Amino acid sequence: MTSVKYTTATLLAAFVLTSTASAISYEAPSNYYNSATSTGSALKSQLRQIMTNGHDPTSYDDLKTAFKYTDTDPNNPNNVLLIYDRDSQTGNWNSGDFWDREHIWPKSLQGSGSNRNDSHALRPSTPKLNSTRGNKPFGGTYGQTSMGANGSFWYPGDQDAGDVARSLFYSATRYSHLSLKNGSASNNNMGDLSGLIRWHYLDTPDEFELRRNHAVYGGEVDSYKGYTYTNPKAQNNRNAYIDRPEYAWSVYMDQQNDTSLYFGSSANADGSSSKTVDLGTVIKGASSVNTSYTATLNKDGFDGTYYSVSTTSNLTSSVTGRYNAFAMDSSGSRDIHLNLDANTSQIGEQTGTVTVDNLDVTTQGGSGHGANDGDDTVTLALTVLDHSNASFSSSLDQDTLTIDFGYIEANKEFTETFDIFNYATSSFTADLDLDSITSSGDASAFDLDLNTFSNLAANDKATYTASINSAFSGPLQATYTLNLSDEDLPGATGSQTLSINLLANVAPIPEPTSLALLGLAGIITLSNRRRSL
Template identity: 30%
Template sequence: MKYFYTFLCIGFFVLTGSAQVPSNYYDSANGLSGYALKSQLKRIINDNTDGLSPEFIHNDQGDNLDGLYGTSDLDLYYENDGTILDIYSENPSGPDPYNYFFPADECAGNFNSEGDCYNKEHIIPKSTYNEASPMVDDGHTVIPTDGRVNGLRSNLPFGVVDDNQLISQNGISNPTLNGSKAGGNLNSGYSAGYTGTVFEPLDEFKGDVARMYFYFVTRYEDQVSNWSSFPMFDGSSDKVLEDPFLTILLTWHTSDPVSQKEIDRNNVVFNYQNNRNPFVDNPNYVALIWSGAIDDEDPDPVNDLIASNPTDNSIELDWTEPSDNVGVTSYDIYIDGALSVNTTFTQFTVTGLVADTNYCFTIKAKDAAGNESDFSDQACETTTNNGSGTTECAAEDFQNMPANDSQYTARSWVGTNGAWNATRARTDQTISGSRAIAIDYRGSSAGSLVSPTIAGGIGSLTVTTQRVFAGTNGSLDVLVNGTTVGTIAYSDTSQNVTLENINLEGSIQVTILDNDSGSARVALDNLSWTCYSNLSLDDAALSSISIYPNPVKGDVLYVAANKDLEFEIYSILGQKVSRGIVVNGKLNVSNLKKGIYIIKLIVDNQSKSYRLIRQ
C-alpha cells in the first residue's frame, strides 16, 4: 500500500518504546521477512523450548480467564469508570448503552437480551479448533463481551456488512446498541470476494480484531492448517487467511492503528500467560510477513463523468465505477480544480452553488489502501437562474436506508444530499409500494427524523405521510435549524403535505418531531424542499460591492465597499466556517483550506453571495 511502510515504521519506534517488551525478546526475528519471520515469531511466543535466549514459554492457564479480565479489560480509556470494556457495547463518542462490572455481571445460566450479562467471546470461534487448549483460553484472543451480541456473532467470520443484507434474530436489534452488526458481506471494494454472512465491529475496534487474528495464525501456525472449515482460513500454514479476509484484516490493521488500550492489554496478558502479541508490539511485522498481499495498484480513472440536471443551487454528477485490482472504495470530487468533497457513491449532487455560474468537475477514484487514480476528464455545467423558491434544494426518497427491519431503533444512511438520521425508526414499511421510513411518534420519548445540513435556504417543504398500524391521527412539527416553522398532517391514508412560505436563507437542517396532537407510528416518504433566496431585496446598496482577487492565493481577500459590512463564509456543503466584520476592505482568509466556498456579504439587512476559490 502506498505510505504503508512509512507509517508502520514510525509506529514501530513509538509503540515499542511505550510497551513493556522484555530486552532481546524479538532479537531472533531481526532481519527476517515473509513467512520465515512469521515462523520465527511463532517460536518466540509458543509453548516449546526453541533454544532462544532469552526463552519465554507460553503458559497455558487452563479455563481461568476470570483471573485475567479483572485487570486486562477494564475501561480506563473512555468513561474511565472501571467497568468492563466490551468492544460490542462500548460507545467511543458518548455514554455506553449499558455497562458491566467484573465479576458480578458475568453470565450465569440463561440470558435473553442485550445488556443482560457478559461472557467469553472467542474471536476465532472455539468450534474451529474443537475447544482445545491452549487456544480456547488464550488471553490474546478471548475477550469479555455482551452475551447476546456474542450470540448474534456466533461463529461468523469478520467482514464488512452490506446494510441491505442485515440478518434478524429474536431478542436483539441489528445493528446492535453500539452499532456492531451482522449480515451479508459487502461484495465490493476492499471486502470483495466473499458473499456469506459476516460480523462487523465498530471502526474503533477493527484493528484490535485484525491483530488478534494475526497473532492467532502465527502462534498456532503448526496446527491451523487443520482448521480450514472456518471460512477465513485457507488450509495453509503460512498465509493461512483467505484472500478476501486477508485484505479486510490488512485494511483494518492500517486504518485503526494500535491504541494504548491494546498496548496495556498486551502487557497484562504477558504477565498472565508469559507470551506477547508481536503485532501490537511491532505493527510493521504485518507488512513484512504478508507484503505479497499488499495493494499497491492504482485504480483506473473514471472515464464517463457527466454533469447534468442543474438548478439554481446544485448540479448532479454521475459516473460508473472504474476497474481496480481490489476495488474502489470512494471518490474525491474536485470543483474548478480544488478538492471539495469525498463520496462512496457513483452519483452525487453538489449543492450550495451560485446561480448562473459555470462549474467544472473532475474526479479521482481511491481504494482502501489509499491508492488513487489519475483525474477523470472534466465535465462542466452552468447553474440556472430561475429565482426564489423555484428549484429543489433537497430531495430524499429513502431508497438508501438500511435493509428492511421491523425493529424500532436508531437509523443512519447517506441519501442524495448527505447523511440522514432517525430515532425509533423501522425500515420495512412502504407508501404506495415505495420504501418509507416509519417512526414511532408515540409516548414521551417519541422518535425523530433529521436531515443533513444543506445550503440554499428553504422556500416550501413537501412530504408524503401515512399513519401505519393502530393509533390516532394528528400532525408533526417541522423544525428548521431548531425553530418550529409549521406542522404536517398525517392520517391512515397516504397524503402529500406541503408547508408553504417557510422562506429562510442560508444553510438548512430540517427535523420532524411529534407534537402530541395524535399518537401513532407514521411513515414518511418523498421529502423535499425548494431553495430560497430573497430576490425582493433592493440591490442598490450592494451593487457597488466586489471582491478580489478571486481565486485568492494569499491570506487577504479585498472587499470593495463604501462601508464596513458583515460576512459569512460557507463550505460547498453548506457548513458555516467563518463569520465576522469586514474592516477597511480587508478580510483575513488564512483559516480557509484550499477549496470552493460561498461568501455572503451583508449590509443594511441585505446580502449578496459570491463563489470564492481558495488556492
C-alpha cells in the first residue's frame, strides 16, 4: 500500500493541467448565501436553514459510490484519496478491504440522524486508521511530525486538519443536536473547538476540498480524464464553511474580531490603506521594462481572518481569490508578488490595482477591525511616453531651416533668431536632448550661439541666434547638422537630425591703395573746378 501526500500546489497543478479544468467553477450559485446576513447564533440559524433547504440525504450505502466522485485522486482518477494518510486506493468498493467509510464526527457521539450518512461528514479512510482512531476527538498541534493518536486526541495530519475542522463546523450547524466544545468529547459534543478553529486558519480550503464540496452538492466537476461529470449520489447541499470560511469566527468564537489588514507602515483609522508604486517612465517601444513589485500585506490583531485578493484585468498577483488566511495568536505579514501587464507600444499612464478585503463578518471589534476593516489597495503605475520630435516649427514637423542674410555691405552686422521646438501631439511625450553639432562649408564666417542641451519639454522651445561675420566677403554658405535624441530613458532613440543652412553674400572690403587713389581723384576734380571760375 503506497501512501501519497498531496500538497495544495500539487492538487492545483493537476487541476490546471486537465483540459476541462479551466472552464469549471466550484463556487456556490451566486444567490446561495443571500439570506446569511446576521452574525453569531442568528447567522448559525440562517446557515442551518440554507444547508437544510433542498438537502436530499444519502444513505450509508450510497457512499460506496459517492466517494468515487467526491474524493477522486487528481493524479490517478480511477482512485480515491483517503483521509489522514492521503493514501491513493482504487475507487471501487471492495467490502471495506481497501477503504472504509470514516465518520469525522464519531457515530457513537452523535446519536441517530442523517449526519451518520452525510457525505460532508464522512470520508474514505484506511480501515486500520478508522479503527485506530475510534471515537477520539481531534487535537494536536498543526505542523507536528505525523498524523495519528496524540494522547487522548487524534491529529488528522496537516493536509486534512482544516478539512476536518470545516466538516465538524458543518455538522454542528446543520444538525441542531450536535455541538462543538473545547477539550474532550462526550455525548453529542465533539472537540477540541479551540484547536479546530486554529486549524481552520492554518489549512485553508484547497482545490481538492472545493471540488469535493461541489461534487457532494451535485455540481459539475472535473473527472481528471478530459471531461466533466456529476456525482450520481449527490445530496444537493453545500458546506458553508468551505464556501464562506469567514463565517466560522462569528458562529464559533465571538463578534469582536480584532484583525486589521494593511499595506505600508500603518492603516488609516477605518483600517483601509492605499499605496501607489511608480514603476517609472519609459519611451514607446521600450523592452525589458520592470513591471513587478512585491507588496507586503500586514495583519494587526491576534484573531484569525480570511481575506480576498482581487485585481484589475491588467495586473497579476501571486495571491488571488477568497481562500487566504492569517493565523491566530499573533500579528503577521505576507508578501504578494504583483506584475503589471504593460503595453509599451501604447502611450499614456498604465495602471493596475490589487484590492484586499478582510472578509470577517463581525462588527463589534471597533472601527478598522473585522468587518469594519476598510479595503487595502496597491496600484502599480507605469508611464509610457511618445518619442520626442525635434522641429523648427511649433505647428508642423520641420527638419530643415534656411537663413539667407542676402547681400550685405562690408563691416555691417546682421543677426537672425530661430527656435528649436520639441514638437508634440501628446502631453505624454519624451523630453528632447541636443547631443552634438557638426558643421561644414564656411562655418567660420558665421556665428551660431547654439550649444548642446537636455530635457527640452514637450511643446517647449529654445531660442538661438545666427549672425554673419562680415570680415569675410563674397558668397558664403555653411551647413550645421544637429544630432538630437530622446531624453535618457528606457526606449530612447538617437536618430533625429535637424539641418540649418546659413547663406550670405558679403560685399568685398575696398583695398587701402584703392581708397588713396579715390581721394586724389577727388582733389584733382575740385582744383579743376576752381580754375574754371
